[in-house]
Structure formats: C-alpha cells, structure tokens
Amino acid sequence: MPRPTINDVARAAGVSKGAVSFALNNKPGVAPETRKRILDVARDLGWTPSAHARALSTSQAFAVGLVIMRPPETLRSDKFFISFISGAETVLAEEGFALLLQVVPDPQREHLAYRRLAEAGRVDGVFVTDLFVDDVRPALLAEIGLPALVIGPPQDDLGQPAVGIDDAPGITAAVDHLIALGHTRIAHVAGPDFMVHGRSRRGAWSAAIERAGLREGPCIEADFSAEAGAAATMALLDLADPPTAIVYANDLMAMAGLSLAVARGLDVPGDLSITGYDDTEIAAHMQPPLTTVTSDAIAWGRAAAIRLLELIRQEPPTATVLPPAHLIIRGSTGPARPS
Amino acid sequence: MPRPTINDVARAAGVSKGAVSFALNNKPGVAPETRKRILDVARDLGWTPSAHARALSTSQAFAVGLVIMRPPETLRSDKFFISFISGAETVLAEEGFALLLQVVPDPQREHLAYRRLAEAGRVDGVFVTDLFVDDVRPALLAEIGLPALVIGPPQDDLGQPAVGIDDAPGITAAVDHLIALGHTRIAHVAGPDFMVHGRSRRGAWSAAIERAGLREGPCIEADFSAEAGAAATMALLDLADPPTAIVYANDLMAMAGLSLAVARGLDVPGDLSITGYDDTEIAAHMQPPLTTVTSDAIAWGRAAAIRLLELIRQEPPTATVLPPAHLIIRGSTGPARPS
DNA sequence: TTGTACGCGTTATCAT
C-alpha cells in the first residue's frame, strides 16, 4: 500500500488536484464546506503531501542545515549543541522544516558539505557555528547563494546576519565577582585566539581587569580541551608569582584545572578560585562545585531558527531578546587569601 | 542564476536527458566517449542532480532520520551522540544519504516525529536509540513501514534488527577488576530499569558478582543524571555496612558520586573505589582520574549506518565486528582496605 | 473551481 497522493484525495473527494492543494494550504478559492470535505477525506486516507514533490515545485527544500566540524578536540561543549538543536527544532518543526545535520572532520570537508547541500538543493539555509576570526565561510556561502546565519556574537566589521548571546557579560561578571572577593592576580585560560568566542572571552576578561585598575594577569591560550586546560593550569601554578584566581573559557578546562590544583595539594577556593563557562551538568557536582557562566542555549536555538527562516523568506528581522549569559556562583570561588 | 538542470547539461552536450542520467549513474547504454563528454559538461556547468527531483522519481528520500528524546534528564552522554553521528555520517555521506535530526521532549512527540518523517517521505529509514524494555517504537515503525535499526544490544526476544556494542563485557571487566583488588562489597548505581542499557548493565554487574561467589551488593536505581548519581551515592554511604566499591552505569553519575565521596572526607580509592561508563572527556581529568568503560562510538555509528542502508535496500547483513567495550583503569579504583 | 503546464530526474519503450 503505497502512500496516497493528492490525486487519490482529489478523486475520493470528487474535486480537482488544485482544489485539494488550495484546501490544504488555506488558500481562498474553495468553499468552506468543500474545504472541510477535502480535509476530511485527506485525514481518512492518511494523506500528507510529499515533501519532495512540494520541494520540486516550489524549489524550496523546507529544510535547513547544520554542519559541525569535529577536529581532534572539542570546540564547543556537546551540551550546547544538543540544547541549541532542541531549541531550534521547536521552531523548525512548527514551520514544517527539517534539520539536516552533518559532522565533518576538517574545514575542507566542511566547505564541501555546504556545497553539496546547496547544489543538491537539500537545504534552504544553514547555521554557521564556531566562527573563526576572518572566517571564510560567510563569503563562501554568500557565493554559493545559500542564506546563512552565524551562531555567535555579531561580528563587528561586516553586516553578517548573526544571532548570539554575548559571552562578554558572563566573563565580566566572573571577573568582577573575583575582584569583589579581593583577588588581584586573576589569570585566564583562553580558548583559541582564532575563534571568535575564544577571543571575545579573553577580551572581556582583559577589559574587566583593566577597568578595575588592576594589572593584567597571565593568560594562556588553550584549545577548550580538558587536556589543554590541565596543561595551562600547571603552567600558571608554576609561575613565580602564581595567580589566586583563574577564569577559564569553558567548563571542561576549568574542571580539569580544578582537579589538577587539588591534586597538587591546593585548596579550592582557599588557595585558588576557579570559574568556568557553560554550566555543563557535572559542573554543579564537582568538589567544590564550579562557579560558572550559563546561557540559555535552548532560547538561543529558538531565536536562531526564527532568524534563519526570516532570512530564507527575506523577511525583516523581528526584535529578539535573549537572556544574557549570567554567572552562577558556587563553591569554587572564595575570598582571596590575604597576602 | 538558478541551478543548472539536467536539460541544460543535455542541451550543452548535445544529447538527451536520458543519456545524461545514464552517464551520471554509470549505467550501460552510453558510449565511453559520449559519457566522458557528458560528465565534462556537467562539471563545467556545475550541475548536480536535484535531490528532490531524484527522490520524487525514485520514491526514495536518500536520507535517514535520527530522533532523540530529551526528557528532563540526560539519557545518554552527549558525547556518545556526537561521536555516533560522526561515524554514521562518514558512511551516509559516501552513499549520498543525508541525516535528518530531530530532538523531541517526550514520547508522544517522538512518535509523531516518526510519523511525520515517514508520511512526508522525508526519510527512508531511521535509527532508534535509548531503547526501553518492551519499547513500542519498533512495532510502531513496522506499522508505519519505515525501516528501523535499533542502536543497542540486540533484544533477546524478537528479531529486531539491531547494531550494538554489548555493555556487559565492560561492566563485567569492571567488577572483575574490583574483585581482583579484593573488594567484596561492590554496589551498583544503575540506570533506569525500564531502559535496555540500564537493565543490561545492572544484569552484568549482578552476574559478575554471583559468578565470583560473592553476595550481591546493594543496588540503587537512578536515572543517569549527576543529581541522581549523587543522591544514590549518599544513600549507599549511609548504609550500616557501606560498600567499598561502587560501579556506576555511566560517567556522569560516577563523577558526581566521586565528588560527593570526597566531600564527605572519604579517600578515593583508599576508602572507596569507583568506576564509570562512557569515558567522557573529563573522566580522565578527575581527581582521582576515573576508571571507566569505553566503547568506540564512531565505529558503532559507522556499522549502524551500514546496516541501516542494507535494511533500506533489503540487502542481507554483512558481518560486522565491533570492538567490544573495554575497561580503562585509572586512579579511582584501588585495593580494598583490609577490614 | 477545473484543467494543465511546470519543476527535474529516472526509466521503460523504441528506433537506429
């Protein structure tokens, strides 16, 4: 029993294909009573329009793409993606859009993936995540002619459409919190400087310290991985004048750093205060629980999906208010030991 | 500049549509030299067949679906999904298949999602994950007529197509390892008993203990969340005769338990040995590093994709050998304190 | 409201 087609419905309802199409899409030109009959028949037959037939005639795919690049290390917390997708889905599903996911190992294949998705007409638009500084993807996608929405803080230079929760306020709050606790040597374990969210977090840390009139603490660039977080922490603790607090660019590095500090016999937060970023699920269950920054990834996903659909439909952007990233204070931060 | 169509290519190459199609799909009936000319023209014009047109005429979607249910708590480690998808992708991309991802909040909407995907003809088959005991989804999908592949250990009862890495050997290895270290009171913090991978891990724990002639230790059912893991650990440590080792059904619970134990002043592994399951990235960076079980989720994803495509094409299964889950011994397990 | 062309490949039928 193959799926029923619009013709089956039309025949059964005693009308033409066109009438069925109009009835389905709530277009005028069908008497209310006829419309009802058609819809009833459609329901009885269990008919749903074929996504492909529809796509073929409207030259729209009713789908959007998300390509995630997975290099050796974790760029963004996995939790972020699941939550983000979950939020985006709520909007997409409602609008009849599907989400096409692709995971690629390197930039070359990421570009290829975008090309293929566009050339095969599989998607109407894509999300672009984990933006690099001077990322070539927006240009590439513009050339391909595929609507693209950047997930992340809007780039200052060009008018690239973007939806993002600014990292800065979260990091700023963390630094201010530490300063209020009396810390004066506040270090930073940063994400890669070539990534937008690595750089912006570092910038926020640096600016907050300067604003407070403190001299900038040491900063070590890492790659968001636990491994690198531990190594960076080791290097910081080995300094002649080690910091009394470390602000990490993500939870993974912070938790690795926390463990390392404890292993070296330090008391956290007595000897060293630590803050993370992401509020991953284990963060609250570390010993001590990790002070960290959280943002509503689900709301973010929702807003991003709305914006991408607007982009696809060439509609003007509706104003979006995303709750800013905010600090969650837990046990890993405490008063600086008087020196 | 709209995308070129097969007609454009045919015209430019001076042949018919059919010839282009045959040339593209490596079908006989086209002279080698003509074929080359056609393919050259196609490349020059940058033509790729429209996925939708192709889908429409072959009544295949060239896509598979993955619906993930995200209830309040995390069922499977996020890392698992990303790795699994990454592995599946390598196969799917090669075969020209796309992966359609949907994240739903509850079973009702999960069923609806499957229905919609099938009715709209968006997918040719789906993966089914996080199987429940007596799960209704296989039956539902059978009724819908959508090829479905269960991701997880094959169900004993019915011949449901499944590709899975058996959890049991990993848990067995963990228990045996603890027994070898002299532990005799080995507890288990289990996943939900209504989930296949919760139940099978518990069964493996129980069987390994019995095999060693020990009396079964206490077992507390939790839900794979850090919160529940901490609560279960608390309950176990409050027993009159607390265990000297705890086997957790996943890393998240194990790490929360580890932190709780440390917070209560216990020495791990001196007073309490702990094992997890998943080998999440932070596991190795806990203090002490977590002994845990790992399985190759990427290979799993690859094997699953291969099998699902076979299912879709009604081909017989090729033999697949997946590396079994294995124990990674780290610092969270040690000799039982002589009592 | 209906009839019909159209979107774009695939494939069965025919002609050379």
Added chain:
DNA sequence: ATGATAACGCGTACAA
C-alpha cells in the same frame, strides 16, 4: 550497442 522519446512521480500555480 547507442541513444532518443516519452511517461511517470506529486504537488503548485496560473489561465480559463
């Protein structure tokens, strides 16, 4: 053996 022709899959949209 090569290749052309035409029907088909399923909705949408426009003219009638």
